[in-house]
Amino acid sequence: MARRRSVRDFSPEPLPDGVLEAAIQAAASAPSGAHVQPWRFVVVSDPARKRRLREAAEAEEREFYSRRAPAEWLDAVAPFGTDWRKPFLEVAPAVIVVFEVHQGPHSPKPYYVKESVGIAVGLLLATLHQAGLATLTHTPSPMRFLNDVCERPPEERPYLVIPVGRPAPGARVPALTRKPLAEVMVRC
Structure with a gap:
């Protein structure tokens, strides 16, 4: 797992064949508050829909990067070469859009939604990595356009966008170091 990188x-x-289904099945095995399972994993692979997703995400991101992003944040992400352009949303063979499912006409009241969906996403990313695939966690800001692109009801709220595939030849992957265990683990 220490070799997992965002691409x-x-x-x-x-x-x-079958890798996305297996990974989402693993993610859906996550624990959740009151076992409500408040998640929806929408797999986008249709080229026209991926293009709509990219165009909408880039419009939001262009606004964010040019007007709303604090300088400190822009400095922090500069080494990764990220900006408002999101071609990976169209190039990756699949994009998984994860939604939190809140109470609605066909869904019960959920408990610990963000925590539950976060655990499920962690399992999803780990499973895709173990399958030899690369991912990226992308959070366009704001994300409500995803309901329209993915044709989801209002009680489903966008949580995360995850392009999935293999790295392109020559893909730039930053050389990162992780904090040592002594910095992230405390015994008491």
Whole structure:
């Protein structure tokens, strides 16, 4: 797991059959508050829909990067080469849009929604990594346009966008170091 990295340059090479289904099944095994399972995983692979997703995300991101993003944040992400342009949303063979499911006409009241969905996403990312695939966690700001692009009801709220695929040849992957265990683990 220590070798897992976020990738922004994807190959359009198709995914192996069944890998997304297996990964989402693993994610859906996550614990959740009152076992309500307040998540929805929408797999976007249709080129026209991925194009709509990219265009809408770039419009929000262009506004965010040019007007709302604090300088401190822009400085923090500069080494990763990220900006408002999101070609990976169209190039990656699949994009998983994760939604939190809140109470609605066909869904019960959920408990600990963000915590539950976060655990499920962690399992999803780990499973996709173990399957030899690369991912990126992307959070366009704001994300409500995803309901329209993915045709989801209002009680489903966007949580995260995850392009999935193989890295493109020559993909830039930052050399990162992790904090040592002594910095992140405390015994008491």
